[in-house]
Amino acid sequence: MRQLRDRVAVVTGASTGIGRAVARSFANEGMRLVLASQNADRLAQAVDELRADGFPVIGVPTDVGDESQVQALADATLNEYGVVHVLVNNAGVFAPGYLWDISTEDWKWVVDVNLWGPIHAIRAFVPHLLTQDEGHVVNVSSAGGLMPAGVHGPYCTTKHGVVGLSKALRADLAIKGADIGVTLVCPGAVKTPITSQIQTTGPGGVPRGTVDLPPEVDAAFGSILTYTDAGIPASDVCDMVVEAIRENHFWLLPNAEVFFPIFDKQLEDLKAGL
Numbered sequence: 001m002r003q004l005r006d007r008v009a010v011v012t013g014a015s016t017g018i019g020r021a022v023a024r025s026f027a028n029e030g031m032r033l034v035l036a037s038q039n040a041d042r043l044a045q046a047v048d049e050l051r052a053d054g055f056p057v058i059g060v061p062t063d064v065g066d067e068s069q070v071q072a073l074a075d076a077t078l079n080e081y082g083v084v085h086v087l088v089n090n091a092g093v094f095a096p097g098y099l100w101d102i103s104t105e106d107w108k109w110v111v112d113v114n115l116w117g118p119i120h121a122i123r124a125f126v127p128h129l130l131t132q133d134e135g136h137v138v139n140v141s142s143a144g145g146l147m148p149a150g151v152h153g154p155y156c157t158t159k160h161g162v163v164g165l166s167k168a169l170r171a172d173l174a175i176k177g178a179d180i181g182v183t184l185v186c187p188g189a190v191k192t193p194i195t196s197q198i199q200t201t202g203p204g205g206v207p208r209g210t211v212d213l214p215p216e217v218d219a220a221f222g223s224i225l226t227y228t229d230a231g232i233p234a235s236d237v238c239d240m241v242v243e244a245i246r247e248n249h250f251w252l253l254p255n256a257e258v259f260f261p262i263f264d265k266q267l268e269d270l271k272a273g274l
């Protein structure tokens with residue numbers, strides 16, 4: 001999709017981090033926007049910020065883990081603009097701990113948002129993308145969706161699922177003969193607030209405050225925070241996303257080079273096991 005001006009883009013998880021940065025980049029490209037986030041207050045701030053600069057944008061508070069709310073997001077998009085061209089599945093949440101200790105409630109929350117969210121959105125939006133001349137789906141996974149990662153099993157599990165979902169979507173669209181691109185974004189270290197969500201949100205959007213973790217888990221989680229804080233800004237990622245849409249690139253691994261030796265080792269292990 002070379003031409004972005006006047007196209008309509010839907011971005012989930014758009015009130016902060018990569019989603020908010022992507023929305024800004026899309027606006028600068030002349031796109032019309034629909035922003036979604038479970039946090040209505042942050043969403044309103046993001047929308048007001050773009051409107052103050054004269055960009056066409058609406059905000060739709062949405063829990064992407066709820067199929068009916070995602071369908072309402074699609075309906076709001078079509079009611080406002082009549083079409084949709086780009087879907088960015090960016091909403092994501094995080095719950096640290098030993099995966100056997102993490103509560104069923106937290107497991108369900110992470111799976112609902114990180115995996116069911118993109119599934120719901122694909123089911124709600126792709127039928128409309130198919131009616132357009134062209135379209136594009138961007139699924140935001142993680143480097144943690146390509147390699148093992150300790151003390152955040154639900155996140156790692158769901159982000160691996162998004163990788164498989166994206167590959168399957170691309171294969172299905174090819175069989176359909178649709179001019180709809182798919183980009184799979186697997187960021188490495190990027191400065192975003194996702195790891196702070198342990199205090200600021202939780203199932204149902206309710207902040208959990210301080211969460212007690214075993215000392216070794218807390219230390220491992222702290223190393224993740226340190227690594228993330230030293231990452232590239234989200235604005236760098238959104239520029240890459242725009243380019244990936246224009247060039248129809250499937251793989252996008254922003255600042256993930258440090259993990260390439262791990263990916264290579266996984267491939268060696270796979271070959272050895274054959």
